[in-house]
Amino acid sequence: MDLIEVSGLTKRYGGIVALSEAQFSAWAGEVHALVGENGAGKSTFIQILSGAVHPDEGKLQLEGQPYSPINPDAAQALGVAAVFQELSLIPDLAVEQNIWFRREPRTALLTVDGKALRRKTLELFDKYRFPPLDPARELRRLTLAERQLVEIAKGLAKDPRILILDEATSALPAKEAEWLLALTRQIAAEGRLVIFISHRMGEVRAIADRLTIFRNGSTVASHVATAVSDDEIVTQMIGRPLVRLYPERKATATERIALKVDDLRSGSRLTGASFELREGEVLGVGGLQGHGQRELFQSLFGASRATGSIELWGKPTQIANPRHALIGRDGIALVPEDRPGQGLLLTKSVRENLTLSVIRRFTDKGFLSRGREAALVKEMVDFLRIKAGTPEQLAGTLSGGNQQKVIFGKMLLTEARVLLLYDPTRGVDVGTKGEIFQLMRDLAARGYAILFYSSDLPELVHVPDRVLVLRSGRVAATLGAGRVSEEAILRAAVLDEAA
Amino acid sequence: MSSFLTRNRLILLAYLGMVVLLLVTALFSPGFLSESNLRSTLVLAAFVGIVALGQTFVIIGGGIDLSIPWVLNSAAILMTLLCAGQDLPLFWVAPLILVGGAAIGLINGVGVAIFGVPPIIMTLAANVILQGLILVYTGGSPTPSAPELIKFLSVGRLGPVPVILLIWAVLALVASLLLSKAAFGRHLYALGSSATVAEFSGVPTARTIILTYASSGLSAALAGMLLTGYSGQAYLGMGDSYLFTSIAAVAIGGASILGGSGHYLGSIAGALVLTILTGLLPALNLSSGALLVVYGAVILVTVSLGSETFASLWGLVFKNKKQKTEGD
Structure with missing residues (x-):
């Protein structure tokens, strides 16, 4: 019998239909993947399953009983727990306090039992063979990947019958991602249901028993994983055959040096990076997580203090802060790592977000010109094909891919010609990923210089012209055309140079 | 304009609340709607409104200014001491005091934006320090009466219109344009929505923060001088009640106390609501203690009507209406 069965599920936000007549069924003991582009309705669907959002119409049944949780607590009481894409942890609490938040073991005096808390956390880590993670560490001091692990632990701590993983692997380095994939199989083997959302086809292939495809707010089809090809899945996801994910790589780099970095140091992680980025070039940045990539991008953007020399278009520059970095055609722009935290004002409109960095471009004697602002907004909405009802739609209600496009638009409007892209495809669907890669190549052809970090190895192999591999805060290797491969990047990231 | 109203439903609500409150007040004390009484209510509201101007900027930017009472009080006392009842010195004293008020705000802003002191601590400390300085400076002795010119600005009229309402209108226009x-x-x-996102988008965050506190110091100093004209003299503690009213006016006007939303047009409605309320309560024949309880409770209820929970309730009400009309 089906553990969960859904039919006719519909959810509207104002005039926008987020989910329309969705059908779904899954049984205990399987890993069931949900695939589809951003904005296809997957997120709304699992928010409804987890009790965070109430549907307008539709029938949900859990083990044959009507299921309509009024909030996430009610869903958890019935054994449904979700690990969400946008992390919902409390920065000031320790790892263990976050995992057991509001469900802490108590002493006789009703205070939190610290020993039991530690014991339960270690048991949990042990049971699921978690990667090393210090239970006492304050959450704010963890990397994004480590926070994702905490989020997963929090979900598992509820011992759910249905575990929903929303893009849980996208923030994880390769080894941890593999661990999580194995874990989903283990959980399914225990007779539980794992609902798994991922934009990485390889992962879906590796673990899913069945998959359900979403497109434009409805469910298109469900398949047994072994009975359907990648091409069929992608075709059903985007409604047309995908020509290819990675764009053609035409060398457009000129001799002109856009960015020259010498012995850049910041904090304890970036310990002296030197490299050159040319006009028209896409330069990849790889390496194991925590080897200075974040510090490199932030210090080039003026968001962290750094020492060393930076030359932009041949001129030595001190970048004091992001405002300074963004000024003019000789500026330097960043698409940051943390979309809601650094990139986007979720409670403001698409328009206000797009033009936030370029207010002076439509200001006359101190007054804003709405007409000129609208023209800039339209230019970017059209150029990037941002799917929003109107420019007044709140940025927080857009899908992940469209949110990322808004951030790109905001940075492109600044006219800065050196772009820093920090993992720009994280949590972005296949279709939008392809668009972003194509955009990068197009911009390069127009003379932009692009520094591109990705946590996804195949992207680094297929998109940039050259790849810098960082190890211990320095450039360990520069892999030119023809020498880039996943193996070469990993080798340089891990091994000392063998002569 | 309609999009402005849909996005600022809370401001509209504040004005609706003001009208309802006005009618209720008229019910309890029929004389309240007389021309002279309405005029004096507006004049009193102007003081709250001017103090709330800077506070609106600060709160939208995600901060709070608790130094208002003694910036206001210091401005009042310094003005009377320096002018000694004469009009002529006012031409250099008034600018000096406005600059001084802005300078206190500037220091608050620098403390918050550059040195990272939490706004509550920074401005509370400024408030206490100013209080101490004024006590030391005056020795607690009474000060001369206010110059006639400042009295004219506070209680004088041009035709039927009180001068202070003209001042308030100009300030409201400037604030709304800004x-x-x-x-x-x-x-x-x-x-106010996200300091980090603003910083990463090239917004001059430090400068903006400093400007908000400077404008708050400026508006408090202006209010202090005008209030002295209204009461005829400056006295210790005259600014104390304006701390709560400035914040309450902003909150009633629909701003989130966490920053990122609100408008001065809302704060104007907030100032009017608060002033009408102080006019209504005496008519209820309550003891002064009971008055404070009611005053506090009404503000609490008014502000919570704009909270998230109530917002979703409003949403349900509006949505049902819409569906009905669609069904027709």
């Missing part, structure tokens, strides 16, 4: 039509407004709303 919020809606100037780059400063965009920077301010972005800053």
